[in-house]
Amino acid sequence: MLENKTLLKIKDKKNLLAFSGGADSTALFFLLLKHNIPFDIAIVNYGVREQSKEEVAYAQELAKTHNLKCHIFNAPKIEQNFEAAAREIRYNFFEELILKYKYENLLTAHHLGDRFEWMLMQFCKGAGCAEIAGMQKEQNRGIYTLIRPLLHLDKKELLAYLHADEKIYFEDESNLDEDIKRNAFRHNYSLPLLEKYLGGIKKSFEYLDEDRSQLVEEIEIKTVEELAYFKSSQNRRADIFAIDKYLKSKLYMLSANERELLKTEITIVAGRKFLVVQDRGFVFIAPFLQEKAEMPHKFKEECRVLKIEPKLRPYLYKNQKAFLKVKELLATV
Template sequence: MLKDKILSHLRGKKNLLAFSCGADSTALFFLLLKHEIPFDIATVNYSLREQSKQEVAYAEALAKEHNLTSYVFNAPKIEQNFEAKAREIRYDFFSKLSQTHGYENLLTAHHLGDRFEWMLMQFCKGAGCAELSGMQNTQKRDSYTIIRPLLHLDKQELIEYLKSSNTLYFEDESNLDESIKRNYFRHNHTTPLLKKYLDGIKKSFAYLDEDRDALIEEADIKNIDEFAYFKRLQTQRSDIYAIDKYLKSQLYMLSANERELLREQETLVVGRKFVINQSKEFVFVAPYVTKVVMSSEFKEECRVLKIEPKLRNYLYKNQEAFLKIKELL
C-alpha cells in the first residue's frame, strides 16, 4: 500500500511517527513494520477524554512489543482556539524531539480524505491551483522533513486493512462534532464524494500536483536565526506561495485575506507575529518586534539603505541579520 518512492525516503533514515492510536496512524504503524522501516513513535495527550488514558497505554504497549521508543507529551489545557493551538503544541513537540534525538523524518498519517477536506475548505475561502493541491508527500522543515505516506489512500482503505488483521484502533468521538469546520466538510461533502468518485478524485490530485509543479517556482529560502530571505522569483504568485510555505513551517497559516493583501502591499504584518517585506529583488520575513530603542546611527543607516521601517526593530537586535540585509541591498 505504501509507494516505493516514499519507502526510499524512509529506508536507512531515523524516522519519528506522529501516533494518535486512530485508524490512520495505526494503519501506518503496521505498514511501516510490514516494510521493515525503522521508526519510533510520539503521542500528544490533550486529556480531553477518558479514552485518552487508554490510547496512551496502547501506544506504549505497542512500542514495547515492537522494541520502539515511545515519547508522550501531556499537553497543557487549551482555553480557546483549540484546533490551531493543538497543532502548534504538536509540532513544537515533534520539532524538539527531532532536534534532540536526530530524527530526519517526521511521518504523519494524513490520507486522501484529509487532503480533499483541505482542498474544499481552501476552495470555499478563495484559492488557486497551488493551494488547492494542498498537502504534499514531502515537506522540508529546518531540521527534518515531514513525510505523508498515506496521501494516496482513502480512510476506508486503511480501515479495511486494519480489519483484515483484526487490529485494534481507537475512534476519536470529537470527529463527530460538526461545529468543527473540517468535520462538517468531512461528513457532508468529502466522505460521500469519495465513496462515489474515489478513482476520479485520486486522478484529479495527480493532475493538480503536475500543474502546481509546472506553475510554481521553488524558492531557495535562507535563514539567519528567525530571519528568512529569498531572491524574488519570476512571478509574484510563486513569491506568495514560498512565503506561505515558509510560514507554515513556522506554524503560522496565512489567511486568504492575507494572501490577497500580499499582492497589493509591499510590506505586511501578519498575526502580529511576522513582518513580510517584498523589496525589489528580495523577500524578507522576520519576527514582528516593537518598542525597541534604536541608536540614531542605526536609524540613519537604515534610512540611507531604504530598509523597511517595520523590519528595523528586529534587525537592531540581530546584528548578523542586519549585516546580511545590508549585503543584499
C-alpha cells in the same frame, strides 16, 4: 499499500511517527513494521478526553512490544482556538524531539480524505491551483522532511487493512462534531464524493501534482537567525506561495485577507507574529517586534540610507547577523 518511492525515502533513515492511536496512524504504524522501516513514535495527550489515557497506554504497549521509543507529551490546558493551538503544541513537540534525537523524517498519517477535504475548504475560500493541490507527499522543512506515506489511500482502504488483521485502534468522538469546520466538510461533502468518485478523485490529484510541479517555481528560502529571506521570482503568486509555505513550517497559516494584502502591499504584519517585507527584489520574513527599542543614531542612519522598512528595524537592531545580511543584500540593489 505504501508506494515504493516513499519506502526508498524512509528506508534506513531515522523516522519519527506522529501517533494518536486512531485508525490512520495505527494503520501507518503496522505498515511501517510490515516493510521493516525503522521508526519511533510520539504522542500528545491534550487531556480533554478520558479515552486519551487509553490511547497513550496503547502507544506505550505497542512501542514496548516492538522495541521502539515512545515519546509522550502531556499538553497544558488549551483555553481557546483548540485546533490551531493543538497543532502548534504538537509540532513544537515533534520538532524538539527531531532536534534532540536527530530524526531525519517526520511521518504523519494524513490520507486522501484529509487532502480532499482540505482542497474543498480552500476552493470554497478562494484558491488557485497551487493551493488546491494542497498537501504534498513530501515537504522539506529544513532540519527534517515531513512525509505523508498514506496520501494516496482512502480511509476505507486503511480501515479494511486494520479489520483484515484485527488491529486495535481508537475512534476520536470529536471527529463527529460538525461545529468544527473540517468535520462539517468531511461528513457533508468529501466523504459522500469519495464514496461515489474515489477513482476519479485519485486521478485528479495525480494531474494536480503534475500541474503544480510545472506552475509553481520552487524558491530556495535561506535563514539567518530568525530572519528568512529569498530573491523574488518576479512572479507575485510564486512569491506568496513561498511565503505561505515558510510560514506553515512555522505553524502559522496565512488568512485569505493576508494573502490578498501580499498582492498589493510591500509590508504586512501576519497574525501579529510575523513581518513580511517585499522590497527591491527581495522578500524578508521576520518575527514582528511591537516594542519600540531605543536605537542609536548610527544604526538609524544606516537604516535610513538603505531605506529599510521601519517595522523591520527593531528586529534587526536586536539581531546583528540578520542586520548585516539585509545590509549586504540591499547594498547590491
